[in-house]
Every structure is written in structure tokens, then in C-alpha cells.
Amino acid sequence: MTMQALLIGNESLTAECGNLWLDRGHGIAAVVTREPRVAAWAAGKGVPVVAPGVGLAERVAGLAVDWVLSVANLSLVPPAVLARARMGGVNFHDGPLPAYAGLNAPVWAMLSGEARHGITWHLMTDGIDEGEVLAERSFDIAGDDTAFTLNARCFSAAVESFAEVVTALEAGGHPRRPQGAGLRKVFRRADRPAAGGLLDFTRSADTVARMVRALDHGAYRNPLAVPKIRAGGRVLAVGMAAVEPGSAAAGTVLEATQAGLVVACGTGAVRLAGLRSMEGEAVCPSTLGVTFVASPGADESARLSAALGPVAEAEQRVRGLLLSADPVTTGAPAAGGASWRAVPLALGGAGAARVALAVLRALGRTSGDLAVAVADAAPGLVLPWVPVRLAASGPAGAAEAAAGQALEAAHKAGGIAADLALREPGMGAPVPHPVALAQNDQPLAGSAVTLSLGDVPKLWHDTARLGEAEARALVGRIERLVAELADASLDVGALSPLSAEEKGRLSGALAATARDHDRSLTIPAAVLARAARDPAHPAVIAGGVRLSYGALVARAARIANILRGMGVQRGTLVGLACHRGADMVAGALGIQMAGGAYVPMDPA
Structure with missing residues (x-):
């Protein structure tokens, strides 16, 4: 029997599992994603793409599907969306259940010192990662695993086990089994390592090095924190850590060279490398001039964690505003x-x-x-x-x-x-x-x-x-x-x-600048003529930005060239959504040079 699915997710794994689903002869009614690469994959398959977020239930209201497939999707699927599926929904979770429900399970497993990790495919309920299990896999955590490599192994296990999931879905979601016994822990989006990721050298060198690896996401987005130390009067990020032989009071600096900062721990020592300022500038350990790196005590750790709590709660919204x-x-x-x-x-x-x-x-x-x-x-x-x-x-x-x-x-x-x-x-x-x-x-x-x-x-x-x-x-x-x-x-x-009063003063100043001009010229022609006569003369002054006529024409010409390549020609209406400034002037001129007419739009 051919089944239809609503696929929701934002990673390459979403597309991988989508391909496997299609290869089994089933269909995808739509893909819900915010990730451009996943959207491009869906478009290449001829599958409609739907934006996630507020109003999703209304946007998929016309769909009739058998299953909702939530694969590499970090947001709860609204009940009204799940209700579109005749049979129900299945979710991929990157951790073993019930011990590591919620978000960022590989990181929390490493921070907890787990020797093994795993992944779970489970049926979806109104709760967070609470449903019965269709398939699961487990594997050892290697001594050199990082958050990045452990996540990659989770994705590989997901792809390998998805055929078992599809077989179960073809049988109506059977066989299924309850989640295993044990303490259930849900990790929230705003949960963070203690003290904002400051390393605690009173612990063993193995524990300190593991924390650095657990927060190493490679070139990908890190949703939690970077490991940090306080040295030389500032907070520095730590890129790498390796256990070294050595013994001294916890926090004592045993070596500070280009090869790294070696710090004594509760047992053993660690070599810290890849130090950077919070602004991203590389810092050579030999320039720090420190003999001791302090660890946060219990009281300070609690105070810092409390201060960082609301920061973490608001981070998703603040991040969006900054981007x-x-x-x-x-x-x-x-x-x-x-x-x-x-x-x-x-x-x-x-x-x-x-x-x-x-x-x-x-x-x-x-x-x-x-x-x-x-x-x-x-x-x-x-x-x-x-x-x-x-x-x-x-x-x-x-x-x-x-x-x-x-x-x-x-x-x-x-x-x-x-x-x-x-x-x-x-x-x-x-x-x-x-x-x-x-x-x-x-x-x-x-x-x-x-x-x-x-x-x-x-x-x-x-x-x-x-x-x-x-x-x-x-x-x-x-x-x-x-x-x-x-x-x-x-x-x-x-x-x-x-x-x-200001309007009157400005209108008088503007009137004083009135000049006779060739009224047969269009605005682009007049600007081009002035640029040819006096290219260095100021054409636009906007705040701290000054453009000469030559620079203005060059910028507008580039805009016009791009617009013509997009099909703009004489009479084409082109929206101009810019705040008042040099870009607005260059944009308006470029549109006219391409032959179009600009339509001012409120950028709000």
C-alpha cells in the first residue's frame, strides 16, 4: 500500500530519510522546513515546501496524509498538524529514551560521562519524546568523540535504522514497545552547562577534556556554550583540550607556550589550545602572563548559572534580532x-x-x-x-x-x-x-x-x-x-x-540651492553628465557615508546590470525597500538606468 507523509525537518538527514521513503514507493505530500538546502531538495523532487512556525496548521489544512515524519526537527509539532495524519506521527530522537529526552542529547550524554549513546525512533504524542519505540540503536562513545562526531554517528544510525521504521509504518506502526525503564530527564532549549561553560580544574583532567570535546560542534552552530577559562583579566574560549601528565594544585599553570596552556587539574593536567577572545581573536598562551587559572566555586557557579538563565531563555529571539x-x-x-x-x-x-x-x-x-x-x-x-x-x-x-x-x-x-x-x-x-x-x-x-x-x-x-x-x-x-x-x-x-521652525529653515536653505538646468534630461542622464564632468564631486551625503558622483554612478551601474540580467526592461516596476541613505539613492538610480521605474516601499 502506498502511503503519503508530511515530512518535517531542517537537516541533511531530513532529505536522506525522504529519499529512502520515496525509494520504498511512498509519497511525500509536503516538506516543512526552514533550511534552504532541504527546500531545494524537495523542489527537485517536485514536492511542495511549507514554511514552519506560527500558522503551520492552517498552511497544511488541505493535506491528507497517513504519517507525519519528524526528522531532525527541533520544534514540537502542533497537535493540529499531527491531526492531519490518519495513522499518527513518528519522530527521530538523537538520544536514548527515557534518559535523554529533549534537545542536544549527545552533548548532555558526553557531559554526564556516559560510555554509550544511542538514537530512538518513537511514535509522537502531545508530550516531549514520550511515545512508544519503533526502532533504536546504541553504540560506544569513543574517547576522542566530540559533539560534532557523536551527532554524525547519530545521523548515520538514523539512516541505517530508517528501513526498519518504514517497515513498521507499513504495518500500521507495529511492532512497537514501551520506552525502557529508568529515570526520565528532559533537556530544554535553554538548559546550559554550569557557570556558562567555565572549566572547573578541581575535577579530573579526563572530565575537563571531555567537557571541551562535548561542546565542540566543529563548523556547525553550537546551541549551548563554548568552553571557557578566565585568564589575563578576560574570558577566553577554549578550542581543544588533551590530557597531559602533570601534578600540582588545581589551576596551576605548568606551561604557557605557543603549543598551549597546560593547567593542573584535580588529577592530572590538560593542555588547552585554540584560545580565542569572545570577539573571535586568536590568543597565544605565551602572552597571557598567568601562573594560575581559577575555577568557579559552588556559590559562584550557582550565581553565574542563575544570571545566564534568562539570557538563555531569550537567546533564540535575540539571535534572530541580531541576524x-x-x-x-x-x-x-x-x-x-x-x-x-x-x-x-x-x-x-x-x-x-x-x-x-x-x-x-x-x-x-x-x-x-x-x-x-x-x-x-x-x-x-x-x-x-x-x-x-x-x-x-x-x-x-x-x-x-x-x-x-x-x-x-x-x-x-x-x-x-x-x-x-x-x-x-x-x-x-x-x-x-x-x-x-x-x-x-x-x-x-x-x-x-x-x-x-x-x-x-x-x-x-x-x-x-x-x-x-x-x-x-x-x-x-x-x-x-x-x-x-x-x-x-x-x-x-x-x-x-x-x-x-526647522521646516522653515530647511525650505529656505533648499530654495537657495535652486539652479537652472536642462529640463530635457532625465534624472539618470543628468547624473551621468555630472559624473562625466566632475566625478569626484560629492553626490550623496548620508550620515557618515559620502558618495562622489563617480562612485554613485559605478554603484548604480552595477545594480542596473544585475536588474537587466533579471529581466528588468523599459517600464518594469521594481520595488525599492531601503531606509533613507546612500543605498536608497543608488538603488533608485540603478533601477532607472536599467529602464525600470522604482516603487518606494516601507522597509518595515
């Missing part, structure tokens, strides 16, 4: 040390949410990201700020309520894990957004402007990035907009960043 950052900008880019000055702010008792909306509108934005300063609860392990994304549009009352909720969530997050960029391929070290909000009386290091909303509100500005006149003008706009936002019915997005 899709849309910072509100002002002033010049950071370059060297900061020189802070404060300008008083008269806010009339307005709350942080209203002030934040006023800041966005004062800088001409209807949406964007600010930095929210938080307490520095775990220096070196947590960055003391959190990104927040706000929308300054719609009725003021509703916008202020939404902004308040977003700011509250940011404060609860407690910061950003300092090792996040080391764990996320392609992510640079997080740097505070240019505009920040703080509840204390201090500017956020790394920002250009910090609005301090304590007992005496003020706007701090880094004079190297934003001058005194610009800062005072910004304060005036914020104060005016805060007052206007007291009317809850006003459309926030319709509020002008400029006062009537």
Missing part, C-alpha cells in the same frame, strides 16, 4: 575611544516606551532596532545590552503599549551571551546599536547616543560621533515628539521629525 539587525542610526561610525557629554532631557514624566517612539520619529524612522542597556550581571560572560525592535506607526496608544511590552522583554532577557558569535557561523561579535536606552545614569559603551531615563533624564552623546549642536537638536525633537505622543489617537508614523 536580521535593522539599527536606528545617528552620528558617525565608531572610531577609537569615546568622549561622553550629557544634555538634559525634559520628558514630563513620560515612560520609556513613549520616549523610544519619539526617538524613532526624531530620527525619521517608523521602525528599527535600539539597544537596551541592562545590568552587567556576569562580566565577560554576558554583554550588558539587548536589541529591541520597535514600530513607530499606527495609533500612539497602541504603539506605546507594544513598545512597552518589547522593552519589558528586553530587560527580562538580561543581556547577550558573550560567546554567541563564536557559536553562530557567520555572525560577527555583537556591537551595541548606535542609539541606546538606559535606566541608570550611564551611557552604554559602544553606542553613539544613550538616553538615560533615570531620576534625571539626559541624552548622553559621544562627541567623537555626534557633535554638541546635533545632540541638542535631537533633544529638542525628542522633547517635542514626547509631548505630541500624549494624544493616544495620533498616528505615530505621521508625526514629523522636524519642528515648524
Whole structure:
């Protein structure tokens, strides 16, 4: 009998098992994935691809399938989606059950010192990894296994055992058996190693080296933590560890050379190599000048773990904001040390949410990201700020309520894990957004402007990035907009960043720049003519970005060439979704040079 499945997953294993399912003569009604490579595989098989997340049940409502196959899928399948399957669902779990339910089972098994590991195919229920077992495999954990290699072995075991699973599904999900006896432990997405991964040298050298291997995910994303030490006044990531002969008080440095840092443990010693700063810079052990590496005691470990708890809970959301950052900008880019000055702010008792909306509108934005300063609860392990994304549009009352909720969530997050960029391929070290909000009386290091909303509100500005006149003008706009936002019915997005006086002054300045010109020329032709006459003359000044006519035309020409290659021709409408700046000007010009017409779109 041919069966239809809804396949859900985000790894190469998803496609591997999909191929095996198809090879057995069965069909796939749709693939639910966020992974482009899996989506490309599905498209190549002629299988529809459905986006995961909120609303998934509605998106698959028209499907009729026999089984839901959850393979390398780290999210719970909603009951309404599982209900689409006539026979039920089966899930691949990368650990033995019931001992290692939940997420990241290979890592937790290694951290626990297990000698063996395994994988489980089980029927799906409303609970987490609770269903009866269709197939399972177990194998020894090798002495040199890392999180990466153990995960790879789990995937191999999954592929090898999937034929047994398909046979069981063809028989209606039989044979099946209860999960084995023993303590059930569920590992949550936000669970982390103690003390944020700081190595404890009071333990045996074997245990310390195993922890480093357990947190080694190779070139893949690390969802938990990197192993760390505190040395030379900073926190460093550890890339490799090997057991070495040696004996001394735990934490004593026995050697510090280019070959590594050898540290005595409770028993034996370990050689630590591949040291990096939290910003990703390589650190040579010989430059540290340390004779001892401290371990976190029980009380400190508990305190650090407590401080990192809310950070881990919020990490998935914060990670998404950092990877899709849309910072509100002002002033010049950071370059060297900061020189802070404060300008008083008269806010009339307005709350942080209203002030934040006023800041966005004062800088001409209807949406964007600010930095929210938080307490520095775990220096070196947590960055003391959190990104927040706000929308300054719609009725003021509703916008202020939404902004308040977003700011509250940011404060609860407690910061950003300092090792996040080391764990996320392609992510640079997080740097505070240019505009920040703080509840204390201090500017956020790394920002250009910090609005301090304590007992005496003020706007701090880094004079190297934003001058005194610009800062005072910004304060005036914020104060005016805060007052206007007291009317809850006003459309926030319709509020002008400029006062009537500023508009009058600017309109006069613009009128003074009026010049006669050849009105027979199109805008692209006029720009090209000016670029030919005077290529070095400034054409665009946007914040800290300056483009000459020559540079503007070169950038626009590249855009036009790409657009023509995509089929844009005379009369084609091309959407332009850019914030005001040099990219917007180059994009509009490039579209026109390709023959098209640009359609301005709100990037929010």
C-alpha cells in the first residue's frame, strides 16, 4: 500500500530519510522546513515546501496524509498538524529514551560521562519524546568523540535504522514497545552547562577534556556554550583540550607556550589550545602572563548559572534580532575611544516606551532596532545590552503599549551571551546599536547616543560621533515628539521629525540651492553628465557615508546590470525597500538606468 507523509525537518538527514521513503514507493505530500538546502531538495523532487512556525496548521489544512515524519526537527509539532495524519506521527530522537529526552542529547550524554549513546525512533504524542519505540540503536562513545562526531554517528544510525521504521509504518506502526525503564530527564532549549561553560580544574583532567570535546560542534552552530577559562583579566574560549601528565594544585599553570596552556587539574593536567577572545581573536598562551587559572566555586557557579538563565531563555529571539539587525542610526561610525557629554532631557514624566517612539520619529524612522542597556550581571560572560525592535506607526496608544511590552522583554532577557558569535557561523561579535536606552545614569559603551531615563533624564552623546549642536537638536525633537505622543489617537508614523521652525529653515536653505538646468534630461542622464564632468564631486551625503558622483554612478551601474540580467526592461516596476541613505539613492538610480521605474516601499 502506498502511503503519503508530511515530512518535517531542517537537516541533511531530513532529505536522506525522504529519499529512502520515496525509494520504498511512498509519497511525500509536503516538506516543512526552514533550511534552504532541504527546500531545494524537495523542489527537485517536485514536492511542495511549507514554511514552519506560527500558522503551520492552517498552511497544511488541505493535506491528507497517513504519517507525519519528524526528522531532525527541533520544534514540537502542533497537535493540529499531527491531526492531519490518519495513522499518527513518528519522530527521530538523537538520544536514548527515557534518559535523554529533549534537545542536544549527545552533548548532555558526553557531559554526564556516559560510555554509550544511542538514537530512538518513537511514535509522537502531545508530550516531549514520550511515545512508544519503533526502532533504536546504541553504540560506544569513543574517547576522542566530540559533539560534532557523536551527532554524525547519530545521523548515520538514523539512516541505517530508517528501513526498519518504514517497515513498521507499513504495518500500521507495529511492532512497537514501551520506552525502557529508568529515570526520565528532559533537556530544554535553554538548559546550559554550569557557570556558562567555565572549566572547573578541581575535577579530573579526563572530565575537563571531555567537557571541551562535548561542546565542540566543529563548523556547525553550537546551541549551548563554548568552553571557557578566565585568564589575563578576560574570558577566553577554549578550542581543544588533551590530557597531559602533570601534578600540582588545581589551576596551576605548568606551561604557557605557543603549543598551549597546560593547567593542573584535580588529577592530572590538560593542555588547552585554540584560545580565542569572545570577539573571535586568536590568543597565544605565551602572552597571557598567568601562573594560575581559577575555577568557579559552588556559590559562584550557582550565581553565574542563575544570571545566564534568562539570557538563555531569550537567546533564540535575540539571535534572530541580531541576524536580521535593522539599527536606528545617528552620528558617525565608531572610531577609537569615546568622549561622553550629557544634555538634559525634559520628558514630563513620560515612560520609556513613549520616549523610544519619539526617538524613532526624531530620527525619521517608523521602525528599527535600539539597544537596551541592562545590568552587567556576569562580566565577560554576558554583554550588558539587548536589541529591541520597535514600530513607530499606527495609533500612539497602541504603539506605546507594544513598545512597552518589547522593552519589558528586553530587560527580562538580561543581556547577550558573550560567546554567541563564536557559536553562530557567520555572525560577527555583537556591537551595541548606535542609539541606546538606559535606566541608570550611564551611557552604554559602544553606542553613539544613550538616553538615560533615570531620576534625571539626559541624552548622553559621544562627541567623537555626534557633535554638541546635533545632540541638542535631537533633544529638542525628542522633547517635542514626547509631548505630541500624549494624544493616544495620533498616528505615530505621521508625526514629523522636524519642528515648524526647522521646516522653515530647511525650505529656505533648499530654495537657495535652486539652479537652472536642462529640463530635457532625465534624472539618470543628468547624473551621468555630472559624473562625466566632475566625478569626484560629492553626490550623496548620508550620515557618515559620502558618495562622489563617480562612485554613485559605478554603484548604480552595477545594480542596473544585475536588474537587466533579471529581466528588468523599459517600464518594469521594481520595488525599492531601503531606509533613507546612500543605498536608497543608488538603488533608485540603478533601477532607472536599467529602464525600470522604482516603487518606494516601507522597509518595515
